[in-house]
Amino acid sequence: MMSRKILFISCLFICSTTFSQSDKYNLKNNPKFDSILKVKKSVDKKIFDENYYSIQVFSGGYNFGDSISNYVNEKYLGDSIYFYFETPNYKVRIGKYKSKIEAEKKLKEIKKEFKSAFVFKPSK
Numbered sequence: 001m002m003s004r005k006i007l008f009i010s011c012l013f014i015c016s017t018t019f020s021q022s023d024k025y026n027l028k029n030n031p032k033f034d035s036i037l038k039v040k041k042s043v044d045k046k047i048f049d050e051n052y053y054s055i056q057v058f059s060g061g062y063n064f065g066d067s068i069s070n071y072v073n074e075k076y077l078g079d080s081i082y083f084y085f086e087t088p089n090y091k092v093r094i095g096k097y098k099s100k101i102e103a104e105k106k107l108k109e110i111k112k113e114f115k116s117a118f119v120f121k122p123s124k
Helices: 002-017 031-050 062-075 098-109
Strands: 053-060 081-086 087-098 119-120
Touching: 053 062, 053 098, 062 081, 062 087, 087 098, 098 119
Parallel strands: none
Antiparallel strands: 053 087, 053 119, 081 087
């Protein structure tokens, strides 16, 4: 019985004096790693910008294009909406999709309202 108490007290003492994990850490980044990470991000962005698909829903005059852009902006809140001038027409485009399959899925939904909508891959 006495040995159990001594064992318990010694365990308690050891547990109270040992150090466990702390919430402080010291992380030292190598500057080369940071520069490599920046380069990778810019390359990934460039690859994405050059390899995406979008859906065009309108090409025509400014007034009609502006109203369609506003409507599409309200209807498709989660998607990127682009309204810009490309000679000789204003264009309204929806989304930047990584794959043609994703764009085709969204096109099915969009074609219910915009019969002439189509998927395309912009060239830069």
